[in-house]
Amino acid sequence: MTVPPGGDRPPTTFAAARAFPGAHRPERRRTVCAAGVGLTVWELGDEDAPPLALAHGGFDFAGTFDVFAPLLAAGGWRVVSWDQRGHGDSDRAHLYSWEADLLDAAEVISTLPPGRVPLVGHSKGGRLVTHLCNALPHRVSALVNLDGLPSHRAMSDVADHERSRQLREEMGAWLEHRRSLGERERKPGTIDDLARRRGRMNSRLSEDWLRYLVTVGAEESADGWRWKIDPTMRMGGFGPWRPQWSLLQLPGIGVPVLGILGLDTELMGWGTRPEEVRPYLPAGARFEALDGVGHFVHIEQPHHVAELVLEFLA
Amino acid sequence: MTVDDPTPVGGHVVVRHHRVGVALHRLADGDAGVQPLLLLHGLGECTPPVPPSHLRWPGPVFGLDFTGHGRSTIPAGGGYTSEILVGDVDAVLQHLDRPVTVLGRGLGAYIALLVAAARPDVVRGAVMVDGPGIVGGGVHPGSPALLRPPDSDGPPDPYALLELSRDVRPPDYAKSFADFAAQGSDLDTPLWVATVVRPAWIEAILGEPGVGMGPVEEGLATYR
Numbered sequence: 001m002t003v004p005p006g007g008d009r010p011p012t013t014f015a016a017a018r019a020f021p022g023a024h025r026p027e028r029r030r031t032v033c034a035a036g037v038g039l040t041v042w043e044l045g046d047e048d049a050p051p052l053a054l055a056h057g058g059f060d061f062a063g064t065f066d067v068f069a070p071l072l073a074a075g076g077w078r079v080v081s082w083d084q085r086g087h088g089d090s091d092r093a094h095l096y097s098w099e100a101d102l103l104d105a106a107e108v109i110s111t112l113p114p115g116r117v118p119l120v121g122h123s124k125g126g127r128l129v130t131h132l133c134n135a136l137p138h139r140v141s142a143l144v145n146l147d148g149l150p151s152h153r154a155m156s157d158v159a160d161h162e163r164s165r166q167l168r169e170e171m172g173a174w175l176e177h178r179r180s181l182g183e184r185e186r187k188p189g190t191i192d193d194l195a196r197r198r199g200r201m202n203s204r205l206s207e208d209w210l211r212y213l214v215t216v217g218a219e220e221s222a223d224g225w226r227w228k229i230d231p232t233m234r235m236g237g238f239g240p241w242r243p244q245w246s247l248l249q250l251p252g253i254g255v256p257v258l259g260i261l262g263l264d265t266e267l268m269g270w271g272t273r274p275e276e277v278r279p280y281l282p283a284g285a286r287f288e289a290l291d292g293v294g295h296f297v298h299i300e301q302p303h304h305v306a307e308l309v310l311e312f313l314a
Numbered sequence: 315m316t317v318d319d320p321t322p323v324g325g326h327v328v329v330r331h332h333r334v335g336v337a338l339h340r341l342a343d344g345d346a347g348v349q350p351l352l353l354l355h356g357l358g359e360c361t362p363p364v365p366p367s368h369l370r371w372p373g374p375v376f377g378l379d380f381t382g383h384g385r386s387t388i389p390a391g392g393g394y395t396s397e398i399l400v401g402d403v404d405a406v407l408q409h410l411d412r413p414v415t416v417l418g419r420g421l422g423a424y425i426a427l428l429v430a431a432a433r434p435d436v437v438r439g440a441v442m443v444d445g446p447g448i449v450g451g452g453v454h455p456g457s458p459a460l461l462r463p464p465d466s467d468g469p470p471d472p473y474a475l476l477e478l479s480r481d482v483r484p485p486d487y488a489k490s491f492a493d494f495a496a497q498g499s500d501l502d503t504p505l506w507v508a509t510v511v512r513p514a515w516i517e518a519i520l521g522e523p524g525v526g527m528g529p530v531e532e533g534l535a536t537y538r
Contacts, residue, residue, distance in 0.1 A: 036390030094333045095393025135458040178401045181332045240487045
């Protein structure tokens with residue numbers, strides 16, 4: 001039952017929030033040391049089943065797969081996901097970068113049995129596993145990208161002077177953020193408070209689901225719950241990255257590819273349209289555009305997306 | 315250590331850049347009425363114990379060690395970008411709390427460009443000279459190989475050597491920073507190119523408004 005947060009009702013308890021239908025916590029947990037950064041790896045499914053690596057998006061954590069991953073495990077896979085550095089239960093790092101996330105992912109994959117494994121990733125995780133198809137082709141058997149294909153249009157439609165203004169603003173905001181870090185902590189609150197805050201970025205997801213996420217991605221201390229994600233991380237930043245650099249990694253992929261795109265645009269998504277992706281897909285790739293679905297395709301339609309993935313990998 | 319701090323010449327203080335301690339060295343005293351010169355070393359280098367003999371600067375001279383270099387913190391697990399080194403310099407600028415002229419070698423030259431763009435009100439001229447890391451990783455990403463450096467404690471951190479040598483520097487990206495420096499500074503030529511080696515990012519800024527070119531001595535003389 002969905003109960004509106006706030007108001008006169010008592011705060012949602014941990015037990016009530018954790019009782020989300022269909023959600024299961026992973027069965028096994030281990031730590032992988034990636035050059036001194038501890039990455040928490042989560043596993044679900046038969047240990048002897050073929051492994052499948054599952055990468056979460058930016059500002060998410062492996063627990064966001066707690067409905068989706070069990071469906072893949074039920075389909076006969078040993079589902080291996082991990083919290084990226086600074087996210088979930090993994091270590092907070094001195095530095096964060098795309099290269100570091102790639103090396104971390106490669107370190108997790110290196111702990112799997114020899115041979116090729118399917119890689120599945122959502123959003124930033126989709127970009128990560130797409131990159132890994134080019135960087136580690138000998139370790140990849142198939143790619144599933146869940147709404148993680150950036151839009152070329154996102155930059156090409158922007159006039160030079162506007163792009164320049166955005167860069168200057170981003171640089172200024174980033175430096176001010178760096179100066180303000182200190183011993184910053186996430187703001188504490190109740191389970192309902194944190195769910196409500198996350199709802200601003202995940203407006204299409206149910207309150208019950210957001211409250212469930214709090215019980216996994218946040219921790220409770222004397223003054224309330226706080227998200228575990230490194231409080232020094234922020235959306236955006238400045239750097240030379242161009243979305244087309246990711247798109248240009250698609251055509252050369254030599255393993256079967258399934259791309260799934262949610263067609264309803266929202267804050268956390270890329271706003272990518274099918275016609276922007278299709279010219280870059282490798283020969284034989286399968287592409288599914290889901291009408292009426294937002295960025296979190298595996299959360300909004302876990303059964304349908306899991307069926308697509310299982311059928312594709314069969 | 316502000317300019318007036320009693321840290322002796324040859325000594326250093328540690329300036330916090332979030333989880334990293336950045337070593338800031340005092341290399342020379344000088345006329346306190348002249349803005350300090352801040353040295354930014356090249357990739358794999360560190361601040362020299364004394365100012366290079368060919369440099370003539372009438373004011374105080376400082377140098378910082380970038381993250382993973384010299385006496386600064388070596389982070390676990392890499393993650394280096396040029397942009398994070400801009401944060402190192404920005405922390406030092408906040409600490410010094412007065413305008414400075416920046417002299418950057420190699421990687422430090424590229425960082426000097428970015429810092430001059432980010433803080434045009436504080437950076438009174440950025441001189442770029444040759445040194446390790448001047449080229450960077452080219453104008454777009456290369457082959458997507460994942461490389462881990464050999465085990466070594468450093469300094470320099472082998473992750474810094476590897477990752478910062480692959481740092482991508484698109485020409486239009488560099489040109490944007492030259493534009494920001496020119497627009498934000500009240501100097502006629504806030505940027506000075508004294509390099510012999512001219513990778514695409516330097517070629518992109520040469521000829522732009524506010525970018526001077528010539529020997530390093532001439533560049534420094536412009537800002538004294």
